Amino acid sequence: CSRISEGLRFITRPLSAEEGNFSLAYIITIHKELALFVRLLRAIYVPQNVYCIHVDEKALKKYKTAVQTLVNCFENIFISSKVASAGFTRLHADINCMKDLVHSQISMELLIFCGQDFPIKTNKEIIYYLRSKWNGKNITPGVIQPPSAKSSTNQSFSRFTPETNIYVSPNKRFKEEPPHNLTIYFGSAYYVLTRKFVEFVLTDIRAKDLLRWCKDVHSPERHYWVTLNRVKDAPGATPNAGWEGHVHAIKWKHEEGNAHDGCKGRYDQDTCVYGPGDLPWIIQTPSLFAHKFESSTDPLAVTCLERRHRLKVLRQADTPADPRWHF
Known part of the structure; x- marks a missing residue:
């Protein structure tokens, strides 16, 4: 493990007092590109943060073994205790990691999903941005989908409509009305959430019922987070937000x-x-x-x-x- 940490050049202590007192939690979903995953992880890794890795069930066995070997060397990195089922993978992967993260011994303050991407900002810059621009609010970019901008049900991904200048959901109509008379929004699958909002998602009856309702919805992760974050009494909610963030x-x-x-x-x-x-x-x-x-x-x-x-x-x-x- 010492050879892995040193050889891969992981940063092993906080680089400032401000960062040492502010823990972020990350969810990273992966199934390929092992080298890219390692680069991403060491770029965002600091010992005061916590990281949940969700390895897709379709990943090769040797890939899973390599990820497990790396994860075993760090106390604040773990693999999700439950793998999401096929067909509902992305949203359930996030939920499963959140259930693990709220029981983590590290007291996270925010949660960021990053997937197989790469950071532009440093850990210090991310903290500054979240504190100065959002101050305890969730970031879930999205809008109510205009009725005139519905796309067809046979599309496999969301499409762009020039007349509205936004992406719209591929769900032309939903199988049934949403629970609790919720207004369904459509937005980004990428987000920043406060810990209290995560706890709300895992315990509130509206969140649980919306999760069940999303089972038959195409790309549910593009509806779920932004819809719940527009509920006025949700912790850190931004009811009037649009594509900001x-x-x-x-x-x-x-x-x-x-x-x-x-x-x-x-x-x-x-x-x-x-x-x-x-x-x-x-x-x-x-x-x-x-x-x-x-x-x-x-x-x-x-x-x-x-x-x-x-x-x-x-x-x-x-x-x-x-x-x-x-x-």
Whole structure:
């Protein structure tokens, strides 16, 4: 374990008093790209945080073994005690990790989902952003889906509508009315949640009933969090929020020439898989994380971003850096 920690250059102590007194909790869902997962984990790893890893059931056995070997070397990293069932994977994976995280000995203050992405901001910058801009509020970007902008039921992913300038759900209609007369919102699957909101999600009858209702909904993770965060009495709720909150930077194909100058890597359906030419745009975005990278097809983009990120982390440190933390 000492060879793993040192060889992979994990940062093993808090780099400032502010960071040492503020714990973040992460959920990371993975099933491939082991090298990218290791890079992501060491970029966001600090000993005062806690990390729940959800390994998809379809992952290869040797992949699961490698992840378990790494996780066993850190007290604040663990694999989710329950694997989400097929067909309802993403939302249940998050819920399962949350159940484990609230029982963690580390007292987390916020929870961030990051998946197989990569951080743009340092741990210190993330804390500053959450404290200064949100101050105990949840970040769940999304809106009520306009009735005139419904998309067809046979689409396998959400689509963009130029007339509304938002993504709309592929659910043209729902099988049944939502419970407790809840207004269903549609938004991002990426979020930042307070611990009290997580406890609300796990215990409140409205949250439980909405989770059951979501079972037959396409992409339920794009409805569930944003809908509950618009409930006025939910802890840290933002009932009047829209698409605010810079969590993930994504280059959507339909926004080429408007929000960005095009994908310099390649498009995977409607999303850019970044190449080195995308780095200037990435580092200028106000977002906390960037989506998405593939180290197996174009490792240079994430390698450059990783080195830039580590240099910035060490420059911001209030304590002397261990020489082994440098790449």
